[in-house]
Amino acid sequence: MPRLRLHYRADHRPLLVLADTPRPRCPECWGEGGWAYDYGDENGEYAGTEYVPCACWNxxxxxxxxxxxxxxxxxxFGWREPVYSDEPPF
Known part of the structure; x- marks a missing residue:
């Protein structure tokens, strides 16, 4: 059963978005929806970060x-039209 929430997003136009959220009392992720871990290459240097989503959330x-x-x-929400400049660089 998804846990839905409403949130406001203003990219190019104002939107209300209904999105799924992680289970707030999940014992594995503690409501974060997953966890990130860093991994290294064969020399032990930093190679990136991997995100693993929890099973409580899709x-x-x-x-x-x-x-x-x-x-x-x-x-x-106090939204204003985006202002685009015609001054260089654009």
Missing amino acids: PDHPERSVVIPRWIARRL
Whole structure:
């Protein structure tokens, strides 16, 4: 059973997104949804970080989003239109 939450996202346009979240009292990940660990190459040097998702959460679960009208986003979240410069460098 997914645990859904609403959050606000303002990339190019204001959105309300309904997304799945990890189980808050999971004994393995403690509600973080997974863990990251660093690994090294054959010389023992840092080679990257690997993220392992916990079984309590599916990060690939599809999100549902709803576009918010701009006047509502301005009033509730203080959203402003993106300003693009025509000055170099652009």
